[in-house]
Amino acid sequence: MCQPTEINMHQMYVNILTYHRELLVSRLRSVQCVLDNLLVCGFLCEEDVEIVQRTVTKTDQVRKILELVQCKGEEACEYFLFILYTVCDAYIDLQPWLKEINYSPSNDMSGMKVVNTDPISRYCKRLRHEMSRDTSFIMSYGQQEETRLEDLYTDTLMELLSDSNESLGFVENLDQFLGDHATFNPEGEVIYVMGDAGVGKSILLQKLQNLWSKKELQTDAIFFFKFRCRMFSIFKDTEKISLRDLLFKYNCYPDHDPDNEVFDYILRFPEKVIFTFDGYDEIQEDLDQLNVPEVVSPEDSGHPLQLLISLLCGKLLKGSQKVLTARTGIEIQSRVIRKKVVLRGFSPTHLKTYIDLHFKEQEHRELVSVQLDASPHLCGLCSTPLFCWIVFKSFRHLHTMHDSFHLPDTCITLTDIFLLLSEVFLSRSASPAPSLLKKTTRCASDTFKAGLGPLAAFAKLALQGMERGSFICSQEEITACGLTEEDLPLGFLRPVNEYDARGSSANFEFLHMTLQSFLAAFALVVDEQAAANSILKFFTECSRQRDPSCHSFDFCISSSSKPSENKLFATNEHLQFINLFLCGCSDH
Structure with a gap:
């Protein structure tokens, strides 16, 4: 032979x-x-x-x-x-x-x-299909309005940093994102994406997910599992789950796989897997208080949060790629980081592209550009994608409803931005203009007076969530605050489908964490019965945590001091936003 x-x-x-x-x-x-x-x-x-x-x-x-x-x-x-x-x-x-x-x-x-x-190939196909479905649209304000991702996504400045936070240049295109370019620690598995609130971390992950679903992302990975870190805070301390269920239950289960071939393949070829974990700073748990053993075997069950930490640290599925986002100031151990990316917002060129995508009419493009050029402060705020989105969507919406609407030409603050967004939301419940030729005259005070009831109820809901350290609210909590089904489409809240896997009733979250912070501050300001200490506690908790610390990650890779005893204040940037908005709302 x-x-x-x-x-x-x-x-x-x-x-x-x-x-x-x-x-x-x-x-x-x-x-x-x-x-x-x-x-x-x-x-x-x-x-x-x-x-x-x-x-x-x-x-x-x-x-x-x-x-x-x-x-x-x-x-x-x-x-x-x-x-x-x-x-x-x-x-x-x-x-x-x-x-x-x-x-x-x-x-x-x-x-x-x-x-x-083959079960593996069929699962990959299904995973891409569901990923494409979930990421092809951007949820706009109002649950009934969606925009195609490809019609509005705009790149931002993405700066690459070294281990010592020195600049290594900028990401030129997303094909570089998962590659070896600017890698300072080949042994690390985490691409750490940092940025201020609203700078575009979540939408960047959505773009990566969408590119992968269409086989347009430069990677050999055939599995892509996406998670939002805030979901790990909804589990009880005693709950346990297997790695297999964590992957499949919160993404999708394989069909016709009686021999568990898909999971076995993932264990054998972890380099074929990409994870994205969005919003690590939103975890509202004290990991030192969990008192659970470290999960090192994929066959063992553990608390979902500990599974997350074990994945990030490489204890589970070592060799897989992980993209982790967090707000600026959250430090994690460099030994697990492969490379760092910090989002810097829109450059002038990016902003111009975003204007062109938002406004199809040349007249509106020119009007917005002129007003931004005339107001450096407003232009600076619009370098942050979230705030830019609010301003542009507000301009378009209010311009269609009223005889005239211009962007503010005075020194505009973040509080003004969110008051403007609230006006847009509340105006959705107003009667539409009888015709395009007979628009109403804008009167913000009348809009707020007419919508004060729902606005106060949303504000109460936001404050209650902040007080218990939660970004998720249930239908029961919404109803208890006096909100009705007719109020939900206004746009303050959006459904969160990924939590339905737990078998619970529908859950909702505010459109953005900063919006929840604004409404929480609004609730404190308009509540005439609120005691002074109910407002001052947010200032007190923020001042108590001036010293930066390695956020939660030390639980699995080094010893760490215990954070504040009250897990509500495990992270406090949302509290700092409340304080900022408290000052702003008081001025108004």
């Missing part, structure tokens, strides 16, 4: 399978796709398939398949190899062997059809 590298492909394929029998038995892990295609093409019958499926172990199933196809003859044996060659993702272990024996399909075989029914 010839050696593998000397096998002439004009020899009988039956002999090839005989010579390499034990290699095929040890490396062929998925039999479903092989059986399906052999059956469809008539090389096996239903009875043959049943014989294989009744065999207990996977290796014995492979042996039985080899026996059957060798009995069927030369063409059946070549088609067996052709399946392995065509469905390369499912049979990745056998690709080096196929190259070693110089296998290439014959002309007759190249014309035969192979349908990929």
Whole structure:
């Protein structure tokens, strides 16, 4: 018998399978796709398939398949190899062997059809489909309004930093994002994305996810799991979950995978996996208080938050890529960071692009550009994508409703920005203008007077959430604050579908954390019964935490001092925003 590298492909394929029998038995892990295609093409019958499926172990199933196809003859044996060659993702272990024996399909075989029914390949396809569905649109204000991501997404300045926070230049395109460019720690697995509130961290992750779903992202990863870190705060301290359920329950489960092949593949090839974890600073838990063992085995169950930490630290699925976002000032240990990216907002060129995408009418583009040029302070605020989005959407909405609307030409503050957004939301419940030629005259005070009831209820809901350290609210909490189904489409809240996997009722969150902070401050200002200490407590808690610390990550990689005893204030940037808005609302 010839050696593998000397096998002439004009020899009988039956002999090839005989010579390499034990290699095929040890490396062929998925039999479903092989059986399906052999059956469809008539090389096996239903009875043959049943014989294989009744065999207990996977290796014995492979042996039985080899026996059957060798009995069927030369063409059946070549088609067996052709399946392995065509469905390369499912049979990745056998690709080096196929190259070693110089296998290439014959002309007759190249014309035969192979349908990929492998559980791994089907799951990848489903994952891309659902990722595309979830990321193709940007939720606008009002739950009924959506904008296509590709119609509005604009790059921002993305600066690369060294371990010592020195500039390494800027990301030129998203193809560089996951690559080795500007990597300062090859042993790290986390791409750490930092930036101020509203600078575009979440939308950047959405863009990466969407590119992957369309196979347009520069990566070999065939699995992509996305998480929002705030979801890890909704679990009880006693809850436990397996890594398998964490991945599949909050993304999607594989179909027709009785042998758990998808999860086994992920464990064997973690480098084929990308994770995104958005908003690490929003975790409202004291990890030192969890008192749970470190999770190092993928088979063990643990608290979901500990699974998160074990993933980030490389204790689980070491070799997978992780993109973690957090607000500026949250420091984590450099030993787990592969590279750092800090988002700097819109450059003048980016801002011009964003204006062109937002306004289709040249008249509006010119009007907005002139007003931004005339107000450096407003232009500076618009370098932050969230605030720019609020200003532009407000301009478009109010311009359609009133005879005239111009961007503020005085020194505008963040409080003014969110008052403007609130006016837009509340005006949605007002009667529309009878015709395009007879618009109403804008009167902000009348809009706020008419909508004070819902606004106060949303503000109460926001404050209650802040007081208990939560960014998520349930339908029951919404109703208890006096809000009705008619109030929800105004735009202050949006549904959060990813939490439904826990079997709970529908959950909601405010459009952005800064909006919740603004409304919480508004609730304190308009509440005439509020005691002075109810306002001052936010100032007190912020001043108590001046010293920066390594946020939560020390739990798994080094010793750390305990944070504040009250887990409400585990992170406090949202409290700082409340204080900022308290000052702003008081001035108004």
